[in-house]
Amino acid sequence: MLFGRQSDAIGRGWFGKASGRRRWRLSVKLLIASSIATVIGFSAICTSVMFDMRRGEEELARQTLENLAAGIDADIARNIELYDLSLRxxxxxxVIPEIHKVSKEIRHLILFDHAATAKHFGAIQVFDADGKLxxxxxxxxxxxxxxxxxExxxxxxxxxxxxLYMSRPMLRRSAYSIVFSRRINDSDGGFLGVVVGSIRFSYFHELFGRLTLDPGDTITVLRQDRTIIMRKPFGLEIxxxxxxxxxxxNPANLKDGGSFAGVGPVDPTPRLFVRAGTTSLFFVVVGKPLASILKLWHREALRIGAIMLVLTLFVVGTTLFLAREIGRRAKAEEKLEExxxxxSLTGLKNRRKFDIEIDAEWRRxxxxxTPVxxxxxxxxxxxxxxxTYGHQAGDQVLVGIAICISDAVRRAGDCPARYGGEEFAVLLPGLSAIEAFAVAEAIRLKVEQWSEYPGVTTVSAGVASMTPAGSFGWPDLIEAADKALYAAKANGRNQSVVAAIPQLALVA
Structure with a gap:
């Protein structure tokens, strides 16, 4: 029974172990929090850089497409303008009255001598008010x-x-063309007919053929009502x-002079589309696959992501290693502190620890x-x-007394200690002399009941309680309790005595 209860006393005596573990947990938590913050910080920076790079790639592609669309639009508009001058x-x-009085040859010279001619331009025709050539x-x-x-x-x-009116694409004189027409009015504004010309698809094929395009790039020429006039890659079905x-x-996706990133209306390939248009007849939309635009960015993102993954694994591994080492060191420090x-014999605090505890409690x-x-x-x-019985029996007595003290002193702030030899000390923060005397009596009675040889193994106790004030210090409190202990022994032993401050008083 004696040695079975000794483990409880020793476990209760190692109270400092919990505080050591708390310090260790705090250190590990701080290390883990720092590592997580570092990883999150670097990840946030890399993510921000990667998004900036993505926006830069998209902006560069958008500017390039804008320039391309503007160039195509300017070329088409210039040729239409030249052709329109001929139609005008x-x-x-x-409407000149004399035009109908001259011969056909002279009339052709007058009407078509300055007409724009090119291999892609169709012959100009005039239809009367009934639509007859x-x-x-x-x-x-x-x-x-x-x-x-x-139409x-x-x-x-x-x-x-x-x-000037631009028609839908149509088959004209065995060639797919875009027809341009103007109304002919008399002097009163009446309808006399229509003058008609055309630009063949071969013009657009030649224009687009001069451009260096990547696979998947698209160029679309549309009327203002969004009818497709020409598209590269070419397909009659569209x-x-x-x-x-x-x-x-949704037409609002691509407004005049704007851009749109996503799936277009023709095929399911996601692209960046840019629109340009300087006339009221048509506009040009140039598209480039997003995968092509972001190809370099994806490669950089994978490279930086792989580097970040390696660094993250390194930080995690280092953190776990350091946490383990901190744990080992903390355990070693706990052991040293214990x-x-x-x-070592009783499992109670020693005098060195008791002095530290009483100094801290006295200041508090x-x-x-409050009293101490x-x-x-x-x-x-x-x-x-x-x-009489030997040192081993004497050690068992000291262990038994330590167990009795531990059983009677159970508050978290109390500090039982082996003060030296067969002398013990108990720190009881916040207790008055009467309350401390009750604890002393409880200890004395436990020891008396525990002894296998009544009257042989008993204890005497000196009790002192003070509220820190003036020039008194905790050594004065120890001295008062020690004098009360000597008074108990002088009075016959196996009793508790309360010290009166500044003089001693015996209490039965």
Whole structure:
């Protein structure tokens, strides 16, 4: 029974172990928090840099596409403008009264001498108010044609303010072309007919063929109503389609002079689209696959991501290694602290630890104006018992007394200690003399009941309690309790005595 209870006393005596573990946990937590903060910080910086690089790649691609779209738009607009000058010249000369009095040869010279000519331009034709072909730049005696059912003819006949009109793509004289037309008015604004010209698809093929494009790049020329005039890559199945009729495409995605990143209305490939347009007839949209734009960025992102992963693994590994080493060091420090502050025989605190604890409690009590009590306990007749039964039996007595003290002193702030030899001390913060006396009596009675040889192994106790004030220090408290202990022994032993401050008083 004696040695079975000794382990409890020793476990209770190593109270400092918990504080050491708390310090270790705090150190590891601080290390882990620092490592996590470092990883998060570097990750945030790298993520920010990567997003800046992505935005830079997208902005560079957008500027390049803007320049490309603007160049294509300017080339097409310039050629249409040159062709329109010819159409204007024909329309204005046709209303001259004398034009119908000259021969066909002279009329052709007057109407078409300054007309723009190129291999991609179709011959200019004039249709009368009924849609019948009346004049053809390609022939003095043209074959009969009726274009009264054509969209451009009906639009000009119905509206005098259309100006230059661009038709939908159509097959004209065995070649796919875009038809341009102007209305011919008489002096009163009446409808006299339509002058018509065309630009063949070969012009667009040649224009786009001069450009260096990557696979997946697209160029689309659209009328203002979003009808596709021409597209690269070319496909007759998409030419002439109106994108405004596509239910899954929102025209607001790509406004005039704007850009849009995502899936377009023609195919499912995500692209960056840029729109440019300087005329009211058409606009140009250039697209580049996002995968192509971000190809370099993806490679850099993978490289930096791999580096960050390696660094993260290194930091985690280093953190775990240091945490383990901190744990080992903390355990070693705990062990050293236990050895330095614990009495090896009884498991109670030693005198060095007791002095540290009473100094801290005395300062706290001075700040809070609360009392501090001390018990000085000594084994009665211990020298005679030790000489009679031997040192091993004497050690068992000291261990038994330590267990009795530990059983009676259970508050977290109390500090029982082996003060020296057969003398013990108990620090009781916050207790008055009467309360401390009750604890001393509880210890004395436990020892008396535990002894296997009644009257042989008992203890005497001196009790002192003070509230720090003036010039008194905790050594004065120890001295008062020690004098009370000597008074208990002088009064017959196996009793507790309370010290009166400044003089001693015996209490039964």
């Amino acid at each position: 010249n024909v329309a204005s000369n046709l 009346s004049i053809d730049a390609a022939s003095l005696d043209p074959a009969p044609e009726d274009r009264s059912d054509e 451009y003819f009906q639009i000009h006949r119905a509206n005098s303010n259309v100006g 030419i002439g389609k109106n994108l405004a009729e596509r239910p899954r495409w 050895l330095a502050t614990t009495d 009590a001075a700040r809070n104006k 009590a001390v018990l000085m306990i000594d084994a009665d007749h211990f020298k005679a018992y030790n000489d």
